[in-house]
Amino acid sequence: MRFVIIGAGRVGLRTARVLREEGHEVTLVEYDEAKVRRARGQDFEVVQGDGSREENLEEAGVHRADALGALTGDLNVNFAACMIAKHHGCRTIMRIDEDYREEIYRKYADEVDDVIYPERLGAMGAKNALLGGTIRAIADIAQHLQVVELTITNEAPVRGYTISELQLPANATLLAFGKSGHQLAIPTEDESLETGDRLVVLADFDVLSDVRQILVGESPDRAVSADGGIVDQNPGAANGGEHDGGN
Structure with missing residues (x-):
């Protein structure tokens, strides 16, 4: 683009x-x-x-x-x-x-x-807005640490899994979960992951691409954010758990 x-x-x-x-x-x-x-x-x-x-x-x-x-x-x-x-x-x-x-x-x-x-x-929030799609930057916690909200798509490898079956990269943590159309809440292990569900994740910038591929599952050439998006750098992570003011 x-x-x-x-x-x-x-x-x-x-x-x-x-x-x-x-x-x-x-x-x-x-x-x-x-x-x-x-x-x-x-x-x-x-x-x-x-x-x-x-x-x-x-x-x-x-x-x-x-x-x-x-x-x-x-x-x-x-x-x-x-x-x-x-x-x-x-x-x-x-x-x-x-x-x-x-x-x-x-x-x-x-x-x-x-x-x-x-x-x-x-900068990630600005980039996300430019790309558009199904991952939204919420906050920069530190230089390489980001809180993002992702929306499960039909292509998500984990669609149909439960929270207990979800395996994120070592440097990523699930903070909140919300069923489609419902408010975010503390996740429970037996909740199923379906299209339209939202997850809030704290992750190191280096693994955001892997997190997106696991939870969103979009191909590298598709835009991936409602404010934002990240292009695949390690598509092999799709099976889950293998693993940026003023002017």
């Missing part, structure tokens, strides 16, 4: 890195010269200029992009970039600050495809 990211600050650059590591094409748009140099020094394609101007987005290839992530610290720039990208048929993701969460979400939720709060979700 191809992405355009507005802003090469901490959130934008980290998001670009995780997308590139999963084989996606990424172009950054950044006004600040020092940030442009830093991104280019990491071998990213960067268009230097204002991300709210259509000519700069066109130079970045917005007309060919699958999604645009407006991840600067400037809400006006982010919203303008999303509106331009929407005109070009892109999926649009807009960053807002945590302080503005309720008001801005209500005002803009219908105008963009997804609104994110990177101070809470970090």
